[in-house]
Amino acid sequence: MVKEIEKTAGVPVVHMCTVVPISQTVGANRIVPTIAIPHPLGNPALSKEDEYKLRKHLVEKAMKALETEVSEQTVFED
Numbered sequence: 001m002v003k004e005i006e007k008t009a010g011v012p013v014v015h016m017c018t019v020v021p022i023s024q025t026v027g028a029n030r031i032v033p034t035i036a037i038p039h040p041l042g043n044p045a046l047s048k049e050d051e052y053k054l055r056k057h058l059v060e061k062a063m064k065a066l067e068t069e070v071s072e073q074t075v076f077e078d
Helices: 002-009 020-026 048-067
Strands: 014-017 030-033
Touching: 014 020, 014 048, 020 030, 030 048
Parallel strands: 014 030
Antiparallel strands: none
């Protein structure tokens, strides 16, 4: 679906996921790895402040991926 949105609407899409090979298989162009399957965008073991920092970092990474021109599948690691 992410690939189709980019192709038909011309809107860049970031696929944030816990299992990168699945994102690659479905054809996502911009892939941001996340934390864990039950908590992709957080970690309940962290303090409220640390979890906020973690989530902010992931969203900032996704925003940077949106701004980046790609010609092939790209995984945006730290």
